[in-house]
Structures are given as C-alpha cells and as structure tokens.
Amino acid sequence: MRQEPIAPHALPFPPLTRGWGWLAWFSTTDHKKIGILYMVTSLFFFGVGGIEALLIRIQLAAPDGKVLTPQEYDAIFTMHGTTMIFLVVMPIFIGLANYLVPLMIGARDVAFPRLNALGYWVFVLGGIVLYLALFTGSLANAGWFSYAPLSEAAYSSRPGVDYWIVGLIETGVGTIAAAVNLLATIVRYRAPGMTWRRMPLFVWMMMITSLIILYALTPLNAGLIMLLGDRLLHMHFFRANVSGGSAILWQHIFWFFGHPEVYIMALPAFGIMSEVVPVFSRKPIFGYTFVAGSGIAIGLLSFAVWVHHMFAVGLSTPMNAAFSAASMLIAVPTGVKIFNWSTTMFRGRLRMTSSMYFAAAMIIQFVIGGITGVMFASVPIDWQLTDSYFVVAHMHYVLFGGSMFGLWAGVYYWFPKITGRMMSERLGRWHFWLAVIGFNMTFFVQHILGLLGMPRRVYTYPGLPDYAALNLISTIGAFILGIAVLLFLWNLVSSFRHGEEAGDNPWDAWTLEWATTSPPPEHNFEKLPPVRSARPLFDLNHPEYADHARSSREAKA
Amino acid sequence: MTTANSSAQTGPTMNRHKVGMLFFISSEIFFFLTLLSSYAYLSGAFGNLPHQSLAVPRTFVFSLFLFSSSLTIWFAERAFHRHRYGAFRWWMLATMLLGLIFLSGQAIEYTELIRTGITLNYDVFSSAFFTLTGFHGLHVITGLVMLGSLTGLSFAGKLGPENESAVATISYYWHFVDAVWVAVFTVAYLIFI
Amino acid sequence: MHNLYSTVASVLSPASPYAADIGRLFWITFWISMVILVAVSAFVIFNLIRYRDRGQEGLPPQTHGNMVVEVTWTAIPLAILVVLFVLTMQTMAAVSPSSHPKADPVNLDVIAHQWWWEFRYPGSDVVTANELHIPVGTPIHIELTSADVIHDFWVPELGRKMDAVPGHPNTMLIQADKPGVYLGACAEYCGAGHAWMRIRVIAQTESDYQNWLKAQAQPHPAPKTSLQAVGMGLFNGLTCSSCHVVKGSGQPEGHVVGPDLTHLADRQTLAAGVVPNTPAELKKWLADPHSIKPGVYMPNLHLTSQQLDALVAYLEEQP
C-alpha cells in the first residue's frame, strides 16, 4: 500500500502512563486513558441517574403514589436531572472527544496532558461532592435549575443545595479545563495538511462545543458563587423578598448558561452523526461546509435564546418577541444538519449496522424533539405548555432520542477502535429495538399528559381522566428502556471480553483514527497517510475515487 | 511544563501555552461579564449608597497605578526578548509594586466601607460591589503570585529564552486583569454611581 | 368518595377566547410540524429501504453536495418560521391584558403561598382560598404576586399560565365562556407541596356570581349550637387565629399565614385540592395535616377528639 510516512512529531515519546497495573489509571496523562476514564465514570453515573429515573416512574405509575415522600421525590428528580446533564451526557462526550480528537487530527497527544488529567479528577470530585450531601441527610431538592428564592436558605435550609452548588462549580471547572485543552489541541496539533476544511466533522463539532463550554460555564459558576454567597454569607443577590434582590436575575444567569448547555449536549451527537452516517452510506457527507457552518451558526445563536425558558415570567413583549424569533431561527441551521444527513443516505449503499440503526432513529426522534422545541419558541404556546409534561417530553426527545441515540451510534462505531474488538450485532439489534420501543413509549405519551394539563415536578397527581393510563404506559416504557440499557452494558462487557477481532479499519472508514492499530499504541501513530482531503484513508484505499483528485477527474469527464 | 509534544516543539506547536491562555482568558471574560451585568441589573435597588460611600477620585488615582503596570510589564517582556534579564527583573518588580499599590487602594476602600457598617451582607449594593471588586482583587493577587514566581525564577537564574512563552502567557493574564479593571471601574465608579 | 377530578383540564378543550386563540395556534403549528416530521421520516425510511446495501460491487456515486438544494432547505424552513412568528405575535397580543383595556373589569388579586392560593376580590371584603369564583363571559384581570417563592397560575382551559414571582407583580387575563368547574394547578415547582397546590375555578352566571359574592361578604355565621360555640372559642383560644382569619370570630385580622377560613363550608376541597371538603376529612386534616399533605406548613396541634368535633362543627357550620 502506498503510504507516505509523515511522522508529525518525530522525537522520542516518553511514556505517559506511570505506575503499575490498575494503579496506572490514577496517574495517567494519556488522553486515551483519560477518555476511557471519563466514559466509564459517566456510564456509572448513567446507572445512578437511570435508577433515579426508574424511582420517579415507579412513584408516578399510578395516581396518589405512596412509594416516595415529596421531599424524597424532589431530591430524586433534582439529582436525576443534574446527574444526567452534568455527570453523564456532558462528560461522556468530553471523554469520547478526549479519546478521539487527537487521533482524528493525527496528533500524538493533547496540548496539555496534565491539565487534562486534572480536569478529569476535578470533575470526579464534583460528582462525589454532589452525592456527598447524602451523608448530611439531605440531597439537593430545588430542581436542576434551582430557582431562587426556593433555593435560598429561607426555603431550602438544609445543606443539600450547598453541596449541589459546590459540586457543580467543580464539575464546571473540570469541564472548562477539558475544553481549553481540546481547543488548544485542535488549533495547534493538527497533522500537516489538515486544514480547517479537511477536519473531521466530529472535531468541528467538538471545537464548537468546547467554545460554548468556555463561554457558558463561567457565567454559571459566577451565578453559583452568588447563590452560595446568599445562602452562606447572607448576601442579597436573589433574595427577592429582602432588600432589592432579584429572583429573575438568577433565571437570566442560569439560562444564559442553560440554553447553550443543551447544545453542549447536542453538538457532539451531531458530530458523531456526521461521521457515522457517511461511512455507513459509503458516501462523503453531503454538504460538508454547510454541516460545519450550521454548527457555528447554532453555537452563536445558542447564546441569544435563553429567555425562551422564561416566557411565563412576565417579561416585556419586545423581549419575549426577540427571543422567540431567535429561538425559531435556530431551527434553520439544525434543519440543515438533518437534511444533509438524510441526503447523505440518499443514493448511498447503506450498511445496516447497529450503529446505523441508532443513527437513523436519532434523526427521526430528534426531529420530533426539535419541532416541539419550535412550538415552545412560539410564546403563546409556551404560555400554555411550559412547566408541563410537554417540556419533559421535549427534553427527553432531544436528549435521549437525540443525544443518547447519537452517542450509541458512536459507541457501536468506535468501540472496535478503542478495544480492538467488534460489538455484538445480535445484542446490538436487541438493544436497538428495545430502546426505540421503550424510549418512545416512555416519552411520547408525556406530550399528551402535558396537553392534558399535568404539571411537571409533581410527586403525585390526582386521577384526572387518562392520567392513570398514560402514566402507567410511561412507566412500563421506562422499564423496557431500562432492559435495553442493561443489554447495552452487557454488550459492552461481553464484547470487550469475547468480541471478534476488529482489525485496524473494520468499517472501511476514512478518518485518521482508523489509520492506526485498534487499540492505538500509546503514541497513537506509527505513520500517517497524507491528508489531502477530508477523507485521507478513503483517498488511500480508493485512489480511483480519491477526493483530492476530484476536480481533475471532473475536468477529464 | 514539558511534555511529549512540547519536547517536539517545532513550527505550530510552539504556542500551545499562549493559545491555551488566550482561550482561558476569553472564558474568564464571561465570568466578569456576568458579575458586571448582575451589578448593572441590581443597580436599580442601590439607592444613594454607592454615591455616598465610594471614593471615586481616590480610586481613580489608584487605578492609574494598575493601568500603568500594563506598560511596565510590556517593558519587562521587551527586555526579556532582548535577553536583558537585569532590566527584565526590574520591570517585573515595578509591575508588582504597581499592582500592590492598587491593592492597597482597594484595601483602604474596603476598610472604610466596613467601618461605616457596609459589609458583605449589608444590602444588594454591598453584595454586588464586594463580589465584583473582590473577584477582580483575587485575580490581581493571582497575577502577582505568578509575576512573583517568574521574577524569583529569574533571580535564581532559572529563566532563559526557552521560557519565552511562560513570560508571554503571564503577561497576557496581567493585561487581562488590567482590562477587567477598566470595565469594573467604569461600571461601579462611573455609570452606576 | 366523590371524584373531584372527573373533568379534563386540557389545553385542547379551550373554554375561553384566549385559550381558544392559543389552541388554534397550537394546531396550526402542530400540522406544520407533522408535515415536516412525516416528510423527513418518509425520506429517511425510504433511503433505508431503497438504498440498503445488497452486496453490490464498488461504491455508490460520491456526491459531495449541491448548493441549490442547500439554499432551498435553508430558505423553506425560514419562510415557514416567518409565518409562524407573525402568528405568534398576533396571538401574543390577542391574549395579553394590554389589548383588553379594562372598561368595566372584574379584577382579582391572586397571591400564591407555599402551598395554597389566596384570592382577594378588590372592592369587597371577600377573601377565599384555592377556589376561585368568576362570572362567565367577562375578561378577568388577575394581579398575580407571590408571598414567598415562585409559583405559577395555570388553568389550561381558561388561558395562559403565568408565574407568580416575589417582587415582580404580573397581570394576566382569563375568561370562562360557560358555567362550570375548571381545574388548574400551580405549574412552577415551589417545594414539597407543589403537587397539591391545585386551583379550582368555578364559573357562574353573572347573577349566581353576584349572589355568591354577597354571601361571601357576610361574616362567618355566628354559632348556632353549643358545639359550634365551643368551636369558635377553640379557634380563638388555640393558635388557629394566629394564622387563619374567620370573619365574625371576633379576632383581629393578622397577617396572612394560612387560608382565610370564613365560609369554609362553601369550598369543595381542603388544602388546595388534596381531599374533598367533608366534615370527616376536615377532622382528619385538623388531627394531622401532614398525613394528608406532607410537608405542609400547618402544624399538628394534637387536638383531642372533642376539640376536633367542635372545630369541625364551627368551621363546617354543622349542627
């Protein structure tokens, strides 16, 4: 095979992993090991958050549920939301990026390996602190956005909320460190030839995500510090009933973070989709520039829509109108992505792997979640549906149906690279169908519950017509989804032990991570193929179609 | 901080520290923007208190010290580039002195406020004011510690041309701390007074 | 036990012009959305079936994109959204108080508490809790505030929801076209009792409403039996009156901690919708409020059975 050796950083490479045996995991600065640590930690917390979700659903299975007290229920939904967002979806994508980004851009390591390790451990500390509150007998229970003044000492006097604040500040700091590292890596460590327009789309999306992290998480931390000042030092920021503080200011700060946060959880999944769909369609991504560019547009717009979480607060009409327009606008670049993925499939040669199944379901489910988002962006509709189960349905459609399904597509796709073994397709298919059925069963009916006037965050509900039946369906769905998740975990474990050997490039994929062994050596690459287009391995393996020779081919034809 | 990659420093990988610091600073800007806009948002409830209790002219004079330290650190960096390490050290010391003078100005301001009973938890204004200026002060202190370590290393003869990016990185940070004060001073002492 | 919750509280069965306007906007958006969803899903599924790999040789055509289609599928959604935005602005205006100047308005002050609603009828002394009586066919202007944390007033069939934010009074409009009972609830999470902070709107014809208002303006009936007299004595003697007002009980009206209990017997539910308002349920409530509504801010006063009977007799106007 014609392969020009380009060793990007030719000097000898010191070992990044010190220590012995499993202890080495604690001292490692290898981005791949840190990536795996992130992902395993997140999977653990996914179990925790999932069990919390099941408790929620058990309590709500029938009217007048008595399994949990309201205080317990409130703590559980607060921790469920917090865990899933801060300890599951965000870090799992950061972990995946940690593992993949250097490989995809042909780098030997990240820019700041030690900062990277530090970021991970600070994040773990934050996760521990969040749950450490258990030992005070009070978990945080003011909801994942802890609206003041409910979250103030006057109304939440127990220390749970303090732990919540400190834990979030720590995960925030860890995440910012990870983002700085990723950005510096992407900006400075791309292999020769990898211009911006040849960068894999997953790297593009992670770059935008990291920028959003930088500019969304520091405001959150500032707000959290103020809230902590209110609670512990009796300061006056958000104490609306006392001397001029403002409950609404907290909402502005929180959602200035909170909305970009949802794209922090969505863009990495968009990146995964933009890798998986082309490879299994055997075609390049349709409209590379538009997919990358729409990501930038989403990143920018995401900072200009936060008030759509506050339409019911009673802000001025111009304010509501402006943020309504901006929120609707975000549907345009997102739509561009959806259309480009589905058109990539058009006239392709679709290999229906488990990864591709998840990707296809992601498109449809994400559109469902996206259009309910646009309904909220229409202010009067939000005035009816905000804080109802319609919102719960929306957020799980985008987060679970979109981000988690996208993540699953990515896991089935990259698992062979990370472990050297293939995941079981048979288990994968079971996992897929149970997840699709369970997921839609759990959350589709919640749209109807919202329309029927069921508020969210209620620990129980009176038996209005249809409430009992719909909630029961949702609970049963959650358990089916739970089985799907268990099958997934089982697939991970059993494939890791006994899966088929994968080889370097089992999918005939085209980005650089497939140019090295599976799993890659500590220094990532022995040699790199030349990067002359966005699909360097494709150019190498299919010279007759090579992207970089496209214009000359077309000229001949 | 040498790692695998930096040992291979050629071409584009040279600036990873600078790049990292610039990203970090850009993130910090949003931290201060949040504090600043919260200050502005809450200012409606401040009443006359800022006007009565803040010493604008005096703080302005102390601010000048901080602003001029941006100049001295620039001279320090230039000296470093020219390998004039003696001059470098003196400019660094001057920078730190200016920073300390600024901090003492803040200390005077704080003491006076606290003497008149305006403590952290006195009201909305005091909460917002101390948080905003306090976090800036913390950044000044962090900057001073970094400047101090650089200067110390230099006196110990452990700072050479290979540390150019460390010097540059820390001076970015110092300029940033300076610039934040421009914003803080404008908001707290000029606009919402 | 009679079912207090046999009617729907649906956004899709509007009973006011405002809810109807929003409902219409919802349906328009819904059908636009369905078209988009069906189109995208059909395209994806068509691709999955039609272009599935059947083991053909070689590679499919390597198309990289097409400017014209990109512009098209940017422009079409944009156009749809412009239409949606215009409809949004129209509906927003139609359901907001500013476009319904108060000619001869019915005004209501609604004050949210953890976890019950205080309803005040300006212009009269009438104060009730958790159950709101309104005349049909008239826009009701609500002044909404909160005594503690953020709550949210939501009766889906009658109009939009709106937050009750401490330090930030809001105004909103509701209306009921037909007499009847309309169910609603506090929609903003406000602590342990959030699930049981329900709202019940009783819409009456104008004359029924006026009669009701007149009756409510009267003080609580004076004790007619000795048991009721004992009850009134207990109400004043125990700490009840430090939190509750009963007009006519002879106690001064303090600041509001708990619901006004004047004419309590008139209400359908107790404690913001947890249980039906019957003497038996009231007795249970007074014996141990927490077992009925966990977390509630009314203390268990450890009353004896005789005390309970007397209080129930007085409050429920039972012999």
Ligand code: HEA
């Ligand atoms: C992954 C996370 C994610 C994503 C991607 C989104 C995407 C969007 N969200 Fe969502 N949202 C959440 C997570 C997310 N959201 C969460 C967690 C909450 C609840 C927070 C809480 O209260 O706890 C929330 C709540 C929420 C609200 C507040 C609801 C309320 O509480 O009142 C609003 C209001 O506007 C909103 C809007 C939107 C919009 C307009 C989009 C858009 O980005 C969607 C754009 C996508 C599409 C529209 C589909 C594809 C497009 C096409 C096929 C083109 C053609 C389409 C049209 C012309 C319509 N979201």
Ligand code: HEA
């Ligand atoms: C990405 C984020 C994410 C994810 C994946 C989920 C997943 C799920 N969520 Fe979550 N949810 C949120 C984010 C998320 N949620 C947020 C932000 C809120 C708002 C919180 C708030 O209001 O403050 C919320 C709120 C919320 C509510 C509303 C609560 C209320 O308002 O009162 C409900 C109710 O049904 C719910 C259900 C579920 C269910 C059934 C799942 C299921 O999909 C879960 C499936 C997973 C499992 C069932 C786990 C199975 C695994 C095991 C059992 C094995 C465990 C083993 C190990 C330890 C490794 N969620």
Ligand code: CUA
């Ligand atoms: Cu009051 Cu929820």
Ligand SMILES: [Cu+2]
């Ligand atoms: Cu949002």
